[in-house]
Amino acid sequence: MRALRTEDQVPAKVEEAARRHGLGRLLHVRRFMHPVVWASGYLSAAIVAAIAYRILRQFVDGWEGEMSRRLDTAVRIAETGLVAFGVLLVLVAVLALARGRRAYYLWEGGFVLQNGLVQTYPWAEVEALLLVRHHTGDLTGEIDRYRLVPRKGRPITIPADPFTEALVKVMLEAGRPVA
Structure with a gap:
């Protein structure tokens, strides 16, 4: 994956948290509507x-x-x-x-959640990425969303979209379980 430009894409506090935890290059950003x-x-x-x-x-x-x-x-x-x-x-x-404005940032070395606060999760602090599938209706068996499970704290629900495709790839490369 190529690195994204961080100017105008990443708030300073997010970039600082990623640098402090040594997360490396920014790979993908997922922002929600204001x-x-x-x-x-x-x-x-x-x-x-x-x-x-x-x-x-x-x-x-x-x-x-x-x-x-x-x-x-x-x-x-x-x-x-x-x-x-x-x-x-x-x-x-x-x-x-x-709830405030939410955004997810995928870095080579981890994941950052911005939801008012900036929460940083280096891959070593992530237990797994769990797939949640639809159980009823026409979409039965299809992926509905993902849950990033940190070692400490509550799981983070992430909608299934191109961001999660990149997240799955990076987590597998980092040796973290995806189930």
Whole structure:
């Protein structure tokens, strides 16, 4: 693998942590969307749910005396669902903001996770990389994601994408188990 240019790609604190642990060349970077982008998407969907609720309420308000009991029950269930969906979306937006911006950095000598804090894992401190497969549906047996298991700390979930293909290759070259 060829080394990536680190200018404008790697924050100084990540580069410093990699240098401090002697991780060598940067090979691959996986950044996630900014949490504000995620949150704004969820909040937009919550606003759509609120608008749908309001439209449904206005539509039904004129029918109060004429609605059958079944239709009234269906409308109340729909309203409750829209409110619950909107509240859930607002909570997910807050969680996206609280989680912060995430990025993974693959170096010759290890892995760096940036999730607010910078966590460095030289290959000697990594137990294994575990494959997690889909168990149901059309994708049964296909790789869903990976879990990087450090000797200390919690496993790190990594989505299956070109970054993980590079991660698997580097881990095997480093003599670390991939299962």
